[in-house]
Amino acid sequence: MKTVRELLLKRHRGVTPRLDKIRTDLIGSLERQERSLLRMLRCSLRALAQQGLALPLPLRWGLPVAWLLTALLQGWVSWESRFDALAATARSMRLSPEDWRERIEFRRWTTRELDELWLGGVSVPGFEPDPKTSPGEPLSHLPEQGNARVAPSSV
Amino acid sequence: MPLAGRNVCRRGQLNLEPVCAFLLVAMQENGHWTREQWDRACRGDPVVWDRLFRRYQLPLFVWVRELVQNDEDALDVVQETFERALRHVDRLRDPACVGPWLFGIARQRCADLLRRRGRHPDAVPSADSNPEEDPAAAVDPEPAPDEWLIRREDEERFLQALAGLPEAHRAVVVLHCLEEFSLEDIARILGIPVGTVKSRLHHARRRLRAECGETSLETYSDHENRS
Numbered sequence: 001m002k003t004v005r006e007l008l009l010k011r012h013r014g015v016t017p018r019l020d021k022i023r024t025d026l027i028g029s030l031e032r033q034e035r036s037l038l039r040m041l042r043c044s045l046r047a048l049a050q051q052g053l054a055l056p057l058p059l060r061w062g063l064p065v066a067w068l069l070t071a072l073l074q075g076w077v078s079w080e081s082r083f084d085a086l087a088a089t090a091r092s093m094r095l096s097p098e099d100w101r102e103r104i105e106f107r108r109w110t111t112r113e114l115d116e117l118w119l120g121g122v123s124v125p126g127f128e129p130d131p132k133t134s135p136g137e138p139l140s141h142l143p144e145q146g147n148a149r150v151a152p153s154s155v
Numbered sequence: 156m157p158l159a160g161r162n163v164c165r166r167g168q169l170n171l172e173p174v175c176a177f178l179l180v181a182m183q184e185n186g187h188w189t190r191e192q193w194d195r196a197c198r199g200d201p202v203v204w205d206r207l208f209r210r211y212q213l214p215l216f217v218w219v220r221e222l223v224q225n226d227e228d229a230l231d232v233v234q235e236t237f238e239r240a241l242r243h244v245d246r247l248r249d250p251a252c253v254g255p256w257l258f259g260i261a262r263q264r265c266a267d268l269l270r271r272r273g274r275h276p277d278a279v280p281s282a283d284s285n286p287e288e289d290p291a292a293a294v295d296p297e298p299a300p301d302e303w304l305i306r307r308e309d310e311e312r313f314l315q316a317l318a319g320l321p322e323a324h325r326a327v328v329v330l331h332c333l334e335e336f337s338l339e340d341i342a343r344i345l346g347i348p349v350g351t352v353k354s355r356l357h358h359a360r361r362r363l364r365a366e367c368g369e370t371s372l373e374t375y376s377d378h379e380n381r382s
Contacts, residue, residue: 001304004332019212
């Protein structure tokens with residue numbers, strides 16, 4: 001005994017090879033389509049890389065060389081300008097003999113003022129300042145004897 | 156099967172191959188798609204399509220063959236059905252209803268073919284005055300055709316009686332017997348109301364019983380009682 005389903009399927013089971021062929025053809029076309037899609041995508045990417053991004057051989061070599069030359073030139077220019085700046089600074093520090101002399105005099109005068117200030121503010125026993133003279137008169141006005149300074153009272 | 160598993164298992168660290176195999180086997184048995192299988196089918200995964208076609212090719216052919224009564228035409232219709240399914244899979248709303256969807260496409264192809272021949276597949280037989288409104292169809296005490304058991308010596312007789320049914324009735328009976336589609340699914344496939352499906356099933360059953368005789372068609376319960 002068979003069910004209706006079994007009976008119907010058994011009756012037409014002989015057509016299964018033809019149905020299998022239809023199915024495999026369709027699945028095969030689906031796989032080919034999938035592969036062809038991938039292949040098309042890959043080819044288009046390659047073509048884009050070759051035609052859109054790639055350059056002719058002279059340009060392909062010329063551009064790196066130009067870039068290298070530009071970099072070298074830029075480095076040289078920046079080094080040169082820095083060197084020039086350093087040289088200018090050195091030149092500005094070079095003084096004439098008059099300037100040097102003036103500077104030496106200025107330094108001497110400055111230290112002298114400091115020494116007078118220091119000595120005038122201290123009262124040494126036996127060397128009290130003369131009340132006749134002005135209290136703030138610098139000691140440098142006194143004549144020097146050798147390396148020692150002489151107080152007015154002792155003169 | 157391993158091919159299908161490989162595609163999914165590459166995504167994660169877990170070995171999902173047994174799960175994929177189980178899902179595919181489950182789909183092969185009940186003919187339903189999961190959402191994931193539908194997604195893969197939309198992407199044109201050949202494995203999913205192969206499983207679906209393998210599952211439905213013979214039932215689809217049998218049903219179409221009963222409608223068009225010609226092997227070559229039935230093969231053409233099956234091929235067109237599969238091609239259209241491949242092209243329009245994105246129109247499938249419910250992946251679980253992929254079987255009824257395929258049969259629906261086949262029904263449209265059959266209608267086109269029969270229209271070219273000058274016939275219409277949904278022609279209502281003249282013997283029934285208005286079978287669509289038959290109240291007996293709503294409460295039918297007889298067993299459904301998919302429960303019938305046919306003796307070996309009555310097979311030819313049953314097939315002849317089936318071939319003698321009107322096309323519209325034969326379409327419902329064969330569809331009901333081949334796949335365990337619900338009446339709603341059958342109604343959706345044929346584009347008719349559920350009441351019409353019940354009515355056609357009822358009249359086809361009555362006519363088959365009348366032509367084959369009560370003894371030719373047994374049910375499971377009869378067979379079990381006798382044995």
